[in-house]
Amino acid sequence: MQTMFSGQWGRWQQVFVGLALILVVLHFFIYVYYSFSLMQFPFDYDQGEGFELNDTLYLSEGKSPYRNNETWPFYASNYPPIYHVVLIPFVWIFGPEYWYGRLVAFLSTLVTAGTIGFAVYRDGGRRREIAALMGFAFLASNYIYHIGPLFRQHYFMVMFEVLAVVTLANALERPQQRQRLRLGMGLLLIAGYTKQLAAYTCAAVFLWLFIRNPRRSIVYSLGLGAAAGLIFLILNIITEGQWYTNIVAANVNQFIMSQFTGLLKQYVRLHWPILLLAGLLTVYELYFARLSIYAVWFVVATISTIGAGKWGAGDSYFATSLAAACILAGIFISRTLNQTWVFPENYLSRPFLNMTFSPGLKQSLGMLCLILMIIYGVTVVKMPTSGAVFEPISQALGFEPAPGHRYPLYDAAGWTPGYATIGHLTSQEDEDSGWKIVDRIRASDLPVLSEEAGFSLQAEREVISNPTQLLNLYENDLFDPKNLIAVIESQGFGLIIFRAQFYPEPVLSAIYDAYIPQEVIPMNGFNYELWIPASDWETRRDIRDYLNKNPAEALEVAIPAEIEDHRSWMFSMMDRWGWTPVIALEAAPSTECESREFIRLAQRIEIRLCGDKLIFQP
Amino acid sequence: MLNSHFTLTKRQLGLLAIIGGGVALVGILLFDELGLSDPQGGFGPSQKIGMALAALMLLVGISLLPLGDTPA
Numbered sequence: 001m002q003t004m005f006s007g008q009w010g011r012w013q014q015v016f017v018g019l020a021l022i023l024v025v026l027h028f029f030i031y032v033y034y035s036f037s038l039m040q041f042p043f044d045y046d047q048g049e050g051f052e053l054n055d056t057l058y059l060s061e062g063k064s065p066y067r068n069n070e071t072w073p074f075y076a077s078n079y080p081p082i083y084h085v086v087l088i089p090f091v092w093i094f095g096p097e098y099w100y101g102r103l104v105a106f107l108s109t110l111v112t113a114g115t116i117g118f119a120v121y122r123d124g125g126r127r128r129e130i131a132a133l134m135g136f137a138f139l140a141s142n143y144i145y146h147i148g149p150l151f152r153q154h155y156f157m158v159m160f161e162v163l164a165v166v167t168l169a170n171a172l173e174r175p176q177q178r179q180r181l182r183l184g185m186g187l188l189l190i191a192g193y194t195k196q197l198a199a200y201t202c203a204a205v206f207l208w209l210f211i212r213n214p215r216r217s218i219v220y221s222l223g224l225g226a227a228a229g230l231i232f233l234i235l236n237i238i239t240e241g242q243w244y245t246n247i248v249a250a251n252v253n254q255f256i257m258s259q260f261t262g263l264l265k266q267y268v269r270l271h272w273p274i275l276l277l278a279g280l281l282t283v284y285e286l287y288f289a290r291l292s293i294y295a296v297w298f299v300v301a302t303i304s305t306i307g308a309g310k311w312g313a314g315d316s317y318f319a320t321s322l323a324a325a326c327i328l329a330g331i332f333i334s335r336t337l338n339q340t341w342v343f344p345e346n347y348l349s350r351p352f353l354n355m356t357f358s359p360g361l362k363q364s365l366g367m368l369c370l371i372l373m374i375i376y377g378v379t380v381v382k383m384p385t386s387g388a389v390f391e392p393i394s395q396a397l398g399f400e401p402a403p404g405h406r407y408p409l410y411d412a413a414g415w416t417p418g419y420a421t422i423g424h425l426t427s428q429e430d431e432d433s434g435w436k437i438v439d440r441i442r443a444s445d446l447p448v449l450s451e452e453a454g455f456s457l458q459a460e461r462e463v464i465s466n467p468t469q470l471l472n473l474y475e476n477d478l479f480d481p482k483n484l485i486a487v488i489e490s491q492g493f494g495l496i497i498f499r500a501q502f503y504p505e506p507v508l509s510a511i512y513d514a515y516i517p518q519e520v521i522p523m524n525g526f527n528y529e530l531w532i533p534a535s536d537w538e539t540r541r542d543i544r545d546y547l548n549k550n551p552a553e554a555l556e557v558a559i560p561a562e563i564e565d566h567r568s569w570m571f572s573m574m575d576r577w578g579w580t581p582v583i584a585l586e587a588a589p590s591t592e593c594e595s596r597e598f599i600r601l602a603q604r605i606e607i608r609l610c611g612d613k614l615i616f617q618p
Numbered sequence: 619m620l621n622s623h624f625t626l627t628k629r630q631l632g633l634l635a636i637i638g639g640g641v642a643l644v645g646i647l648l649f650d651e652l653g654l655s656d657p658q659g660g661f662g663p664s665q666k667i668g669m670a671l672a673a674l675m676l677l678v679g680i681s682l683l684p685l686g687d688t689p690a
Binding site: 210211212213214215216218255257261286287290291303306344346347 | 619620621622623624625626631662663664667671678681682684685688689690
């Protein structure tokens with residue numbers, strides 16, 4: 001440190017490095033506090049966590065989570081298994097719990113940050129303080145903070161991607177070249193079988209290898225492709241084709257351009273200091289040095305963020321690009337502070353080669369880099385605004401949730417479609433509400449259909465269906481919901497729990513017919529709707545089936561005894577199925593029966609309401 | 619090229635970028651001309667982003683050509 005920060009400039013640089021480090025370390029403390037608080041919450045904090053836990057349970061019992069969605073329990077996983085496999089020993093020891101999945105995901109972000117720091121130190125000129133700064137800068141990102149400690153596998157994949165790239169970065173210059181290349185390829189394989197998105201990092205690695213030596217690129221890409229393909233084939237055979245359906249076909253979702261552009265703008269607005277430095281180093285390598293694996297990876301990973309526009313995707317898709325950017329920016333800052341830039345003569349450098357730059361100008365460039373990192377530390381501010389620690393701090397700083405925000409959280413990222421505004425602390429009320437829902441499940445004699453797996457898992461009941469998976473498959477014509485609808489229409493579920501009503505439209509329609517909303521329980525910012533079987537469904541079902549047959553003969557049905565207002569019951573039922581009442585131009589003759597005509601497309605039916613009877617006359 | 623010591627030069631990388639960018643540019647335009655893109659969406663933002671990236675790749679390729687045999 002003494003030699004690196006010498007003289008007056010050196011002292012100022014020391015101050016600026018210190019300031020930048022203080023900011024990112026403060027972000028790190030908030031991250032640790034939030035993560036450990038979240039580990040204690042026993043329910044889904046964000047949609048999808050419970051399904052990851054359920055996948056782990058399947059694998060821990062030696063069962064495949066890649067199943068046929070059209071048969072009971074209408075459930076399948078849409079992610080590869082590595083993350084879940086790693087968690088299996090925890091299931092054996094502790095049973096189904098959220099904390100270990102969150103802990104492993106959190107630790108994986110720390111390993112990623114440590115690896116980024118290591119790469120900056122090794123490849124950037126051995127500056128410990130800049131290595132630490134960039135590792136913490138990665139963790140300080142709003143994108144890492146709010147998703148990092150969730151029971152999700154995305155950042156577990158990013159960890160393997162970063163480990164692979166850093167292993168391969170100088171593999172060609174090392175004596176144990178083959179071992180390093182093989183290790184890097186192995187890590188890429190693991191990343192790919194943690195989450196499919198690692199394919200882009202594989203593409204970047206082979207592109208870089210191709211630039212360095214096409215032969216090696218071809219040999220290793222064929223080797224990795226063969227290994228990945230063989231595993232894929234085996235899994236597909238074992239699961240009778242369900243692996244392909246659930247892992248590949250189910251992930252072809254609608255692309256929403258506004259979601260991608262919104263997230264891209266947000267990514268640049270939050271991380272522009274790091275992206276600027278990373279971009280400068282990439283341009284430098286392109287024209288004045290050899291392209292490093294980091295630069296190629298940064299470009300490919302940034303282009304691949306276009307996938308963030310898919311329905312169901314989000315800001316986590318930018319994490320790989322950010323990791324690459326942090327390494328490049330760290331190397332750029334280290335070289336600037338060390339003043340080790342070299343510009344070989346070419347048509348671009350020639351006009352500047354004879355110019356002399358004062359030591360002060362060179363030093364101030366280093367200062368400018370550090371100022372950019374301080375700006376970054378201030379730009380990515382976020383913190384919970386509740387709890388004994390953060391409530392007074394946020395009040396003192398004047399931080400409060402954005403208007404209309406559902407959680408006690410200040411987040412400078414703002415909101416755009418695809419960005420989950422989470423990162424708040426849960427409350428005792430949230431937990432109590434969760435247990436109340438669990439008690440309702442336990443009280444049911446029949447199975448329960450829940451949009452979140454966590455409640456069923458806590459009640460020790462079977463998890464039935466994964467709504468977003470069913471929706472994705474349905475949208476791709478790969479899911480026929482008839483069997484699930486048959487269970488719903490026979491009122492085979494004692495309780496249905498909605499959070500966002502993500503089921504395919506025919507499934508939702510069947511639920512709206514056969515069940516009625518009974519209670520709304522707010523928990524963690526969402527209103528959980530509890531629906532119970534409708535007592536009049538049997539009668540309405542007979543009527544619906546009769547009307548759908550386009551009948552020629554009349555039908556007489558008795559209105560269920562519990563219905564008080566027969567008229568409004570009839571109108572709401574017909575309205576639900578798309579029947580419109582014909583406006584009567586003349587007053588009906590006064591009889592003891594009220595007669596109304598209804599139309600639906602080319603169908604017409606007359607209904608007479610006589611006391612507690614309905615008579616349908618085509 | 620398949621020699622274990624062969625490495626791409628800046629000029630070769632530039633040529634590959636020109637070919638890649640050019641093919642992508644023509645491909646996107648042809649895709650639209652042949653009516654293979656969404657008939658309702660027309661020449662939308664996705665194609666515009668693709669065109670911009672392809673054009674950038676082409677320009678980078680051209681700018682690399684004068685760098686000659688320097689290893690890429």
